[in-house]
Structures are given as C-alpha cells and as structure tokens.
Amino acid sequence: MRRFTRRQLLAVLSSSAAAGLLASCAGQATPTPAPAGGATPTKPPASSPTAAAAATPTARAASPTVAATPTRSGPVTLKILQWSHFVPDYDKWFDQWVQEWGAKNNVQVVSDHINYADIPARAAAEVSAQSGHDLFAFGFPPSQYETEVVPLNDLIADLKKQYGDYYPLLERSCYNPKTDVWYSFMDFWAADPILYRKDLFDQVGKTPDTWQDILEAGRQLKQMGNPIGIGFSPEIDTGMAMRTIMWGFGTSIQDANGNVVINKPETLEALQFAKQLFQEAETEEVLAWDASSNNRLLVSGRGALILNAISAVRTAESTYPDLAPKIAIAKTAAGPRDRKGCAHWYNCFVIWKFSPNVDVAKQFLKDLVAAYTDAFKASKFYNIPSFPKAVPDWQQLVQNDPNANPPDKYAVLATAPDWTVNVGWPGYMNAAEAEIFDRWIINDMFTKVATGQASPEDALAEAERQIQDIFKKWKDRGLI
Amino acid sequence: MTAMPDTRRLLLRALLVAVLAIFLAQALFPFAWMAITAFKRDSDLYNPTNNPFLFNEPPTLAHFRLLFTETKFPRWVVNTAWVGLATVLITLVLSLPAGYALARLRGRLGQNLGIAVFLTYLIPPTLLFLPLSQIVSGIGLQDNTWSLVLTYPSLAVPFVSWLLMGFFRSLPQELEEAALVDGATRFTAFWRVLLPLAVPGILTAVIFTFTLAVNEFIYALTFVSISDLKTVSVGVPTDLIRGDVFFWGAIMASALVVSLPVALLYNAFLDRFVEGLTAGALR
Numbered sequence: 001m002r003r004f005t006r007r008q009l010l011a012v013l014s015s016s017a018a019a020g021l022l023a024s025c026a027g028q029a030t031p032t033p034a035p036a037g038g039a040t041p042t043k044p045p046a047s048s049p050t051a052a053a054a055a056t057p058t059a060r061a062a063s064p065t066v067a068a069t070p071t072r073s074g075p076v077t078l079k080i081l082q083w084s085h086f087v088p089d090y091d092k093w094f095d096q097w098v099q100e101w102g103a104k105n106n107v108q109v110v111s112d113h114i115n116y117a118d119i120p121a122r123a124a125a126e127v128s129a130q131s132g133h134d135l136f137a138f139g140f141p142p143s144q145y146e147t148e149v150v151p152l153n154d155l156i157a158d159l160k161k162q163y164g165d166y167y168p169l170l171e172r173s174c175y176n177p178k179t180d181v182w183y184s185f186m187d188f189w190a191a192d193p194i195l196y197r198k199d200l201f202d203q204v205g206k207t208p209d210t211w212q213d214i215l216e217a218g219r220q221l222k223q224m225g226n227p228i229g230i231g232f233s234p235e236i237d238t239g240m241a242m243r244t245i246m247w248g249f250g251t252s253i254q255d256a257n258g259n260v261v262i263n264k265p266e267t268l269e270a271l272q273f274a275k276q277l278f279q280e281a282e283t284e285e286v287l288a289w290d291a292s293s294n295n296r297l298l299v300s301g302r303g304a305l306i307l308n309a310i311s312a313v314r315t316a317e318s319t320y321p322d323l324a325p326k327i328a329i330a331k332t333a334a335g336p337r338d339r340k341g342c343a344h345w346y347n348c349f350v351i352w353k354f355s356p357n358v359d360v361a362k363q364f365l366k367d368l369v370a371a372y373t374d375a376f377k378a379s380k381f382y383n384i385p386s387f388p389k390a391v392p393d394w395q396q397l398v399q400n401d402p403n404a405n406p407p408d409k410y411a412v413l414a415t416a417p418d419w420t421v422n423v424g425w426p427g428y429m430n431a432a433e434a435e436i437f438d439r440w441i442i443n444d445m446f447t448k449v450a451t452g453q454a455s456p457e458d459a460l461a462e463a464e465r466q467i468q469d470i471f472k473k474w475k476d477r478g479l480i
Numbered sequence: 481m482t483a484m485p486d487t488r489r490l491l492l493r494a495l496l497v498a499v500l501a502i503f504l505a506q507a508l509f510p511f512a513w514m515a516i517t518a519f520k521r522d523s524d525l526y527n528p529t530n531n532p533f534l535f536n537e538p539p540t541l542a543h544f545r546l547l548f549t550e551t552k553f554p555r556w557v558v559n560t561a562w563v564g565l566a567t568v569l570i571t572l573v574l575s576l577p578a579g580y581a582l583a584r585l586r587g588r589l590g591q592n593l594g595i596a597v598f599l600t601y602l603i604p605p606t607l608l609f610l611p612l613s614q615i616v617s618g619i620g621l622q623d624n625t626w627s628l629v630l631t632y633p634s635l636a637v638p639f640v641s642w643l644l645m646g647f648f649r650s651l652p653q654e655l656e657e658a659a660l661v662d663g664a665t666r667f668t669a670f671w672r673v674l675l676p677l678a679v680p681g682i683l684t685a686v687i688f689t690f691t692l693a694v695n696e697f698i699y700a701l702t703f704v705s706i707s708d709l710k711t712v713s714v715g716v717p718t719d720l721i722r723g724d725v726f727f728w729g730a731i732m733a734s735a736l737v738v739s740l741p742v743a744l745l746y747n748a749f750l751d752r753f754v755e756g757l758t759a760g761a762l763r
Contacts, residue, residue: 132617
C-alpha cells in the first residue's frame, strides 16, 4: 500500500478543499437576489404626481450612459441604501413607491435599509471596494466623501428651476463653496425642537423659551425628581445640543468664511452655562448616554425636557397614551444672543463615482422630490422637504394632526426653517466640521467643564488646538 | 470528634451552593429577562411604575407576531443557519489537518508555526473589513451569502486550529504509530484512529465556530445589504432599531429564538465541550 507523507496529506487535503470551494463559488456565480420590499406592481397609480416627469427617465434609462454599462443586460438596476426610518410605515411607503417608479421607468430598483449607526462603516466599505449602491443616503452631510461622489450641480439647478428656492439649510449642508461642488442632495431634514413635559413646567410656572428659563425651571424640576435630559457624552444628540447652546450664546466653531473663531469670551460663557445646567438641573446619568437615552428618559415619565426629533413624541403616542398628551413641543431655546438649533437628521443622498447609473439616479431623486407630499405624510411630519414648494402646504398640515393630542401639537414645526441651521453654521458644512463632530471634540470640551475635569479656559484651549489641526488638514487637501 | 468535620462539610457545602447560586443567577438572568420582555405587552413593558420582573398584564405573543410577520426574520434565521453550518464545515476541513500537523510537528518549527497561526486570530475584523470588502467585490461576491461563508473561516480557523492542536497533542502518539505499524497510511491512522478520539475537540470547534458565525456583525453588515440575504445579527438591528426608537419586545423575542437552540446545544454537549477545551491544557 502506498504511504502518504505528511506533506502529501496536507497537499491533498488543501487542494481538495480549494477545489470544493471553487466549485461551490461557481455555482453561485450569478446570484439573483430578490429586491427588498413588496412585489413589483404591474400598473402605476393613476394619480401619481410623477407622471409629468415619467417620460424623461425612460428615455434616460435607455441612454448610452446606461446602455454602455458592462455586464448588464436587460433593465438597469438601481441600488439604493438608506437608514431604517423611525416610522416603519415610511419605509413601506418608500419601498412600494420605488417599485412603482421602477416599473414605470423600466428600472429594477433594489431598496436596502440599515440601522443609522451602521451607515459610516457601510459607506467606508463601499468606497474601499468601489462597489455597492448607486444612491447612498447619509444621516449627516458627508463632506469628507466629496472626492468620491458625483457632483450634483445640474440636479440642484433643475430642481431649483422646477420648485424655486430651497431652504438655506440644503445649500449650507450639501454645497462646498470652495470647490463649487454640490456633493450631496438632501431630500429632507428633521427638526430638533424642545420636547418637554408641559404639566411639569406648568407646576414651576415656566415655559422653556430661553436657556435661562430651562436652567431656572430645571433647578426646581430636579428637586421634584424630574431632571432635564440633555446629554453630556460622546453621541450625536449631545453634539447637536452643545452646538445649539454655543449658537445661542453667540459663538461657533467657524465664522461665515470658514475661519476658526471658537476661542472667544462667548464660548467661555456657554461653557459656564452648560456647567450650571448639568450640575443644577441634571443627573450624572447623562454622562453615559447614547443617542436613544434622552428618548427613554422622556418616555419613562421622569424626564422634564429633552432636545430631539419628533420621533420621541411619536413613540409616546403609540406606546404611552397617558403620557403623550403631557408632552409639548417648542422652538429651540434662545440664548442671550440668538436662537439657532441643529437639524436632527440630514438625509443626504450621494451618488458614488463608481455608480454606472448616474443619470438614472439623478432622475430618481427628481421624481422623489415630486412625490414629497406623500413622503411627508408617510413620515408623520418627520421629513421636512428641502424644497418647500415640493410640499406647498406642509406648514398648514402640521397645524392639525388628528392623531395628536392636542391636534396642533406639531404646529411649531412650521417655524423650524427659521431657527434650524446646519452643522458648521454660520459657515458652510465642510469636512473639518464633519470630523470635529465625529470625534466628539465639542462634546468632550463641554463634558470636561461640566464635570470639573478642566477649567473652561483649559478645555477651550485643548479643543481649539484640535480644531485648528483638523481645519489645517482639510485646507491642505483643498476642500475648505 | 465527628461533629467538627460534619459542620465543616456542611459549611463547605453551603458555600459551594451559594457560589453556584450566584453563577446560576448570572447565567440565567439574561434568558429570564429576554423571556419576560419578549412576552410582555408594550403597555406593561413601558410603564415605569410596573415591576419589570413580573407580568403585570397578561402575556402576549404580539412581539413574536411582529417578528415573524412584519420582518424577514424567518429568512434571516435560515441565512444564519446556512452561513453558520457552511462556515463550520470549511473550518473543520481546514483546521483538522492543520491542528493535527501542528501537533505532530515537534521542535521549534512546530511551536513557531502554532504561535504564528494564533497571532492571526488577534487581528480584529474591524481592521480587516475594508481590505476584505475589496476582495469580496473583486471576486463578485458582494451581496451574496458566500462572501460570509468564505470570510468567516478566516476568523475561526486560527483559533480552532490552535484548539485542535492542543487536543491532538493530548492524544498518545503511540496509537497512530500502532496503526502505521499495522499497515495503515498516515491518513487512515488520522481518520480511523485519531478522529474518533477527537470528538470532544471537534464538538468544541463546531460550537465555537457556529456561535462566532451567528454573532458576527461587521462583515455581515458590509458585505451583504439586500434584506432577503441578511443574517440575524444585521437584520434585527436594521428592522427593530429605527433611528433612536427601539422595539424592545421584538428584539428580545428574536434574541430568545436564536439563542435558545445554541444554549440547548451547549447544554447537550457540555461535558464534551469542557473536555475539548481543557484537554490540551492538561498535557
């Protein structure tokens, strides 16, 4: 009998395994995954608002740009990725709408959703692999990806021609004045108003109109066992809230021209105020919060006030029917010098440069804007359109929500365009501001002061040093 | 004279029971919490005045209904099972001969090779997912569960090879030498003599690899985005965590459904599992 040496045995096993794997891969070489969402409808709805625009995408789908796509035969496949919307019905509406749009335009549409927290990792992987989705929606302006995406200047020009002016928030979140590039398109944004327990504030005789009101009421409310719920931790809601406080006190990271201006007395004033707010009106739990913690505090019945999108109130309406009528919505609080607040969600679509379906993707975005009245309603007023004329009556619609108690609970959203600004305000959003946000530099500065780990001067000096380095890096790269 | 030892024995026994009770409570608490939450009504679950450990209202199957009818959970379970089993198979095919070879390679070469294999286990997936995504895309496996089946063994093979190496070392070499003297080939000796003795080690490898494949997140997130092809670890957070809103009841129901079979598997082979993990350590 022939004897195998150890080396021969390993060689046989390795080659057998490799052959098996290769054979298996070959069997899967042409996967035909079913698109997410419902079945493709065979007939578009008669009252589709996109009817007027329908002829164009059909023609474009057959244009040489798309037809030249290698390895494709038959209809174009448009792949879209966005977050799982907090209103499940919105995703159902969207997934059904994209299938109707696809059927009408001879495009197979794949609509994928992921958890919002996983968007950065997925984006990094797609850019690294240079493959993935044609349309990719971020929840935050993706300035750092400007060199990886298709400029959308022509799309914005077309939409502006059709719908008139957009909210300044769109331009300041998606446009780079230095390079003259629209690197993303934000179909909607979500306001970040004050959500507060009206019954509790009534008990202390206050309304949360200014930051000073919140501090004064908070002192008493904390004694009653109902603290204020503004985070001081490395997470997005804290990042938004701290910027809102800074703007209220008349300070910001950069000025309108992109110069770093954070080192000024107003910042120290904002830091001192935040320290008071934390120590006198909050509990230490806010130091360990994640993005959903403030929602939980409010719906637990214990929290008196949070800064959040209306998702927290909608959750209360569906799961806490006794509590929901006690929650009211107010404009972002005014500081001594201004009343400005972050948007809670910036739904920024980009088209990756590797996408073979650029024209189809742009047409999709145009038709999505045309369908925005339905989108706005499906989102339960969460998605505020970037082009106000796309949903001309949205500010009237929020005045009366039959499911809300009272029905005008959401009326204050109509004023949100006046006090909602972009990250990076009063300048444009840019890659440096995005990195500063992602690295929680402002959060850390406020937290160190609030907890007494550093004096306001030291914390500011440390933050400024980091911010200057980050701005220099991105200026050297030509994006600021 | 006998009273003292009895008292001491009783005290020791009480201490043992107390320590075991602490470990038991620690091990069972997650399951109890999952089960309670999964069957609680939302109105009960989210009422802060209610005792969270008790059913203050009658139990409900609503969260399971949501899980099985409003999401693609059954499909995700099937995908997870397929990916897990295929990963186990590939890992065993690669690790059994690797572990055996490392166990029998005496001297510095064998030691160094063993350490080198184990060191690759220390490289975290968070460092590897970007370069691997290029490879996955390059071979056309993006949005295909085969991308997971082929990459997960890179996480499991180093540890399993190391584990099996220790296990094979604990088996007397004289057994296979006797088989070789009787005319068996090296492969026959390995297949017929060593493998039946290595069942505890193999079971340990199977459970470890399957659990790893079920739990893995970052590769599953970045290589597969089509809803129908997702595994449980990505599908559940996608559909049941929406923005800052968590569907706790359904999340706990999904965790319960997925973790129970694995827990039962552990339980069924617990003695073998312990034997497999500790065999190499005793040598």
